[in-house]
Amino acid sequence: MHPAIPKLLQLQERDQRIRQLQKDLKDVPNQQTRAKMQLAGDQAAVEAASQHVKEVEVKIKSIQLDVQTRQTTIKRLQDQQFETRKNDEFTALGHEIKRYQEDVTKLEDGEIEQMELLEGSKAKLKEAQAKLGETQKRVNEELKILEERAETIKKRLEELNAERKELSAPIEEDTLDLYTRIFHKKGDAAVVPMENAQCGGCHMKVVVGVIQSLKQSESLTHCESCGRILYMVE
Known part of the structure; x- marks a missing residue:
């Protein structure tokens, strides 16, 4: 066997390990990206649930505004009815008041439905946020492990490169x-x-x-x- 072969084989063993570790280190960012991607689905679920809560709250506020507007109208019609001296006008105002009161009843029933829906939406939002929190915790742990692994690889690469330099010197x-x-x-x-x-x-x-x-x-x-x-x- 040529005298240089044993030295080259030792050097090659270090180079192969260095190359594999460099490959592993290069793949760490990809693994970090894949870990973060686990959050995407849960984040989307939280955003969707939060948006639904906001939409229901807007509907409730709109209903409440409609109720307030009709109640103001009812009060104005009742004042007119109290002031009128004509029976037919009194009766007509009474019909108008009744119609607005029926509108208020329907709106208030709708508000109750929306309030129930809001309660369910908030429960789903809370559930989605809890799931996201669990996933975030798991991902944070994975990212920490990957960061520690990267540091370990870098340290080992420094050691191997020093060994390689020493082994290559006599060649x-x-x-x-x-x-x-x-x-x-x-x-x-x-x-x-x-x-x-x-x-x-x-x-x-x-x-x-x-x-x-x-x-x-x-x-x-x-x-x-x-x-x-x-x-x-x-």
Whole structure:
């Protein structure tokens, strides 16, 4: 085995862990977004329930205003009826008063219905707010865990990068540059074993000349198919 292979394998193990942790760290914001999205449905339910409460309250106020207007009219008609001396006018005013009184009764019945509806709407709003509160609490816990995880990953990355720097120091510059280029290009491994005359990276058959080169161990040997650095499992 070429003397640089054990050093490169140690370095590659750190690089693979660094790459995975970088991937995990990059995914944290996506996980935070997904966690926050859990609130969307509950927030929409609270907004809808709150809007319904407001609409019912507006209807109640409108009814109350209509009742007040009709009661004012009734009072004015009653004053006119009290002042009139004519029987037919007295009777006509009485019919008008009765009609407005019937309107008031209907409006007040409608107000009672709306008050009952308002009570139910407020109960639904309270229920929706409670559910949102529970979801918010759960999401806050998830976000806290994700934040702590991100900090842990960052700390571990600092440690691994320090280890990588130490491991790469004794490797010749040309060899290190070659390894680094292959590792970044392939995205998984730059140094792979040859087993059963196959490349451990691309799994293609290795030619006899490559096998002989590996046995001699005089220089780094590459897979002719994928370009990865090969070593023989001893």
